[in-house]
Amino acid sequence: MEKFANTRLPAFLKSVTLALLIGALLIVSAQAQVDQNRVRAHMEFLASDEMQGRGSGTIYEKLAGMYLASQMREFGIEPAGDKDGKALGAYIQTVAIDRKTLGKTTLTLGGETEGKALTPLRVANSAITGKFQRISITETAEKGSIALVRTEDGTIKREQFGNLIGSPANAVIVIAPPALMKQMSGFARRGSSITSIRGVESSGGFASLYLIAEADAESLESVTNGSDVAINSEVADSSTSYTWNAVGKIKGNGDDSEAILLSAHMDHVGVRENAPGDDKIFNGADDDASGCVAVLELARIIAAGEKPRRTIYFAFFGSEERGGFGSRFFVNTLEIPLEKLVANLQFEMIGRPDPKVGPDELWLTGYKRSDLGSELAKTGAKIVADPHPEENFFQRSDNITLARRGVVAHTVSSFGLHKDYHQASDEIETIDFEYMTKSISSMVKPVRWLADTTWKPSWNEGMKP
Template sequence: MRLISLIFMAAWLLSAQTDQIQSHGIRAHVRFLASDLLEGRGPGSRGGDLAEAYIASQFEAAGLKPAGEGGGYFQTTPLKTVEVLPGMKLSVRSKEKTIDFRWLDDYVGTSTAQLPEAAFSSEVVFAGHGIQAPEFGWNDYAAVDVRGKAVLLFTNEPPSEDPKFFKGKALTYYGRWTYKYEEAARQGAAAVLIIHTTPTASYGWQVLRANGRPQVQIRRQKDAPGLPFAGWVTEEAGARILALAGMTVESALAAAGRRGFKPFTLPGVVLSGAFRFGLKDTEARNVLGKVEGADLNSEAVIFSAHHDHLGVGEAVGGDAIYNGAIDNATGCALLIEMARAWASLEPKPRRTAIFAAVTAEESGLLGAKFLAQNLPVPAGRITANLNFDSYAPYGRVRDAVLTGADRTTLWPTVEAVAERHQLKLKLDPRPEAGSYYRSDHFAFAQEGIPAFSVNMGSEYIG
């Protein structure tokens, strides 16, 4: 623990040396990375390529050694872009009526099977929250075979005040939409529809409308499970499906949260869909640089920030470029300036510092996941990951929010360092919203690396 303390002391001391961290440098990096020239930095796009080249050049200018492939600064992340082509159809019917749903207004989706076509017409299984968690005695797929069928479910998880049951109020990974698709694919479903509600998702439908654009995914390995269609429906569309079986969203959600819930087929309800997908191999790059440590340089700490944003999409006020200044040009700018300052430190900290600007965070932490599974040093030699994501330029603060730090054995050390530097620490203010799973530190945590995100607090100075 004493050695780990030295790593964090070095990190926090560096943060305290304001003459080493240059605010005008941060502003310049943000201005360039968030400019229209980079067209929102979509993974695999021209703007994304420019962002990667810029960050690599800044790492090199700062004196960082390459930590990527072939002695360079880049690590290629193999991606597949999946676009839902025009002519998409989704409908539900009973004996009495047929309901046709409208793309974007009623539903969105993609294919994680990464096949050019998907067509299905099947009964609908209501699977509650779509969770199989034996450690909590919970199985939303108990005694039902959903192979080749459509599955209807909610995101989130059964409500709990008991830390021993789904860890109380804090959302577990079982509650994330990504898990819902993964488990349904393992179960062999042909299609999944998640009923959106703002309370269960913790964000509005407008956020999901963005899923109507081409979606970037990690290229599917042969024989890996995938869903021919993975979608969301609005609360109103979900209510219309459930009404065909005499249910409401409220009654279905209540049933899904009760202990002893068992999945069931919606009587007489058939879901049909027909989709064509445009598929394109895409390559985006993580940018990796390092500063060698002194006497323990075979061990490392990783500082990370994602460089991608949403690219070009639906115009807002006549502007179709989603520039991503705060999310996450600010984090990249901090990463670059931290790297420059770290490289100038004498004497050098004991362990190697790896600075990683990762791609495709907005698409599901894809670049960080690829890096965490393909590290330049063994995972067992990574002491920690500190991730930096989204900083509002409103002024200096007295506090910091450390998302996930309390889940690691490093927490007492972090507290001690923060106290020494008179920095107030706060934990995730809304653990029930699942913020812990939405930023790149989670990809490293999944590989057993102590990891958390460092975010600004709200107690402004002056």
């Protein structure tokens, strides 16, 4: 530089400019990176003993939701929870779960007061009406009927059970000899209640199923097909419990109002006094504090960047561990038509690498069911097919709730079937923070791409659940 002494000042200015530019780039890249300390901080809070294992529908689940909501507020993400929610509560969706315990259940003909006793096995509604139809178990009932079904040999085979519940009838009543009555008694006890989510059409999508004793069925011989019949169950007891979701969104600037959903479940199984050993708290560090933190870090980075083309919903679901009540409420009360929600990625158990795949890889449940996984891989996602297809993980997280409603929905995970699954030992100490940080980082670009592209994922032929 000495050689060009006369240009020393401009050169100095150049280097200052260069330094400023590098500095600015560093700030930008610092903002745009998944941060291991942040990952650790969120995990240490969510999976702490003080959070009591975030039991489904407990105040600890809601507290996790408030924490996640508080973070979303800090990132400048809009609340998308209860419309009348105030402050952080605006991110919270309150889900009421009504449970009715059924008493005496009877089948009555038009105008009749005394009915025939039925044993409920699986019930969608406490009052059901329909046209009487007599069929054999190999025949399909008519839509809207109440079908009286005769078995071939006094038993219900496993696949027949599925067919009965999936039938287009409103209800199916199987004629049961004493042996079948006895065999199904355990099932009957479990089936004697109806659980519904308030504000969600309780169609359930299945035909109610009952047994009738052989002797009572004989007295129905004279009833003609097509007669009006009704099934009524007394409600012996009813109760309401609650669960919560935490939901935020970044509104997209695209003109087709499409959206994507990034989700995880914030609940775990709580405290179990009957667990072996001294530790009764099921911390759920990997399941699914890790997934929540992945969604949170993606939310922070996306919120710090330019507006996406598609709206992005960030949802932390409650009561996944008890039947997906949170996600069911979410999908049924979404403010946009479901066909506008083009994809869902649920994040589950990404806190430890899976030895069955590459050391820096994640896997996608139901990979071959749609073109989403392969397309994300093309944009740099280190995503491969689920190496444990026998575990049916595609059906075992909140993504299935959305998938059944048509949304292309999968779960991203690296669960290597470790022994701490659903144990008190699913603790923060077992988390590989370096791996976890890297794996979340690997999803930043692909998720951003999915939010900005006009490409739309679709189910492969015959693979939609």
